[in-house]
Amino acid sequence: MEKRCGLLRRLIVIDSDIAIRPGVLYVIRKTLGLLAVIVTDIGRGVEQLGEMIAEAGVIVPFTGAGISTECGIPDFRSPGGLWTRNRPIPFDEFVASRAARDESWRRRFAMETTFAAASPGRGHRALAALYRAGKVPAVVTQNIDNLHQASGFADDHVIELHGNTTYARCIGCGLTYDLGWVKERFEASGHAPDCATCDEPVKTATISFGQAMPEDAMRRATELAQQCDLFIAIGSSLVVWPAAGFPLMAKNAGGRLVIINNEPTEQDEMADLVIRHDIGDTLGPFVGN
Numbered sequence: 001m002e003k004r005c006g007l008l009r010r011l012i013v014i015d016s017d018i019a020i021r022p023g024v025l026y027v028i029r030k031t032l033g034l035l036a037v038i039v040t041d042i043g044r045g046v047e048q049l050g051e052m053i054a055e056a057g058v059i060v061p062f063t064g065a066g067i068s069t070e071c072g073i074p075d076f077r078s079p080g081g082l083w084t085r086n087r088p089i090p091f092d093e094f095v096a097s098r099a100a101r102d103e104s105w106r107r108r109f110a111m112e113t114t115f116a117a118a119s120p121g122r123g124h125r126a127l128a129a130l131y132r133a134g135k136v137p138a139v140v141t142q143n144i145d146n147l148h149q150a151s152g153f154a155d156d157h158v159i160e161l162h163g164n165t166t167y168a169r170c171i172g173c174g175l176t177y178d179l180g181w182v183k184e185r186f187e188a189s190g191h192a193p194d195c196a197t198c199d200e201p202v203k204t205a206t207i208s209f210g211q212a213m214p215e216d217a218m219r220r221a222t223e224l225a226q227q228c229d230l231f232i233a234i235g236s237s238l239v240v241w242p243a244a245g246f247p248l249m250a251k252n253a254g255g256r257l258v259i260i261n262n263e264p265t266e267q268d269e270m271a272d273l274v275i276r277h278d279i280g281d282t283l284g285p286f287v288g289n
């Protein structure tokens with residue numbers, strides 16, 4: 001529940017550390033009796049985020065599709081996003097239906113020009129700069145586009161909760177394949193190929209709805225959320241679970257939480273700082289653009 005200026009004088013009493021500023025919305029956090037700060041003024045957002053980054057020892061960024069929209073890759077839930085065009089194909093359907101596998105690969109190849117042309121945006125580059133500076137041990141991402149690796153993170157320091165769409169994997173034996181191998185067979189036969197070793201279906205190395213989460217990535221993301229002192233959720237609608245549980249986990253473990261998103265999220269009230277603004281414009285100043 002957001003309370004505008006009429007309440008601000010009284011809110012000062014709730015938490016005297018917060019100086020009330022113009023251009024900032026304050027939210028009463030009912031359970032804790034504290035204030036969440038929602039910054040709509042970009043200058044103030046950058047300034048406050050800079051202070052929190054400077055104060056933090058270990059920062060864990062948690063990214064969603066919104067960090068890649070400025071790179072030309074549409075997200076799921078924004079207007080014009082992928083879900084407005086295609087119903088997602090759940091894992092069970094992919095396994096059970098050849099037609100679903102064909103459709104899934106047809107969609108993937110239709111996106112290939114977009115994925116292949118994308119390069120890291122200002123958000124990715126800012127996080128990579130913090131990584132190089134030793135403040136960020138790893139990035140936890142829901143994204144499947146490989147752009148954190150392209151921005152300079154070592155593969156092992158990108159915790160992919162939902163996998164990676166830039167290569168394929170057999171769902172039976174786990175053998176990995178280049179997309180080129182799949183495409184060649186798809187174009188020759190008109191159908192999605194099965195594994196050359198075990199005959200099980202080959203799928204992009206992503207996690208579909210209904211598919212088991214990757215255990216190692218979940219374990220590492222849990223450790224990072226619990227150990228960081230600043231957790232920054234960037235460009236995620238925070239509605240896809242269990243991934244959406246990590247901001248709360250970090251908060252419960254004593255970390256500060258920042259949410260950067262141009263739309264409200266259901267978790268804004270829990271955050272210490274919400275920057276309701278464009279990601280590139282917010283993080284760009286940290287890398288000089």
Ligand code: NAD
Pocket residue numbers: 063064065066067068069070073074075076077078081082142143144145146162234235236237238239240260261262263277278279280
């Ligand atoms: P989402 O589409 O549900 O949410 C994206 C959020 O980012 C939205 O709340 C939107 O308001 C915000 N946003 C978009 N552009 C922004 C910008 N420039 N500045 C500030 N905010 C912006 O995405 P999600 O929460 O990551 O979850 C959906 C699933 O979609 C994930 O599992 C992910 O694997 C998958 N996905 C990934 C990609 C990718 O890898 N780039 C693209 C589409 C979908």
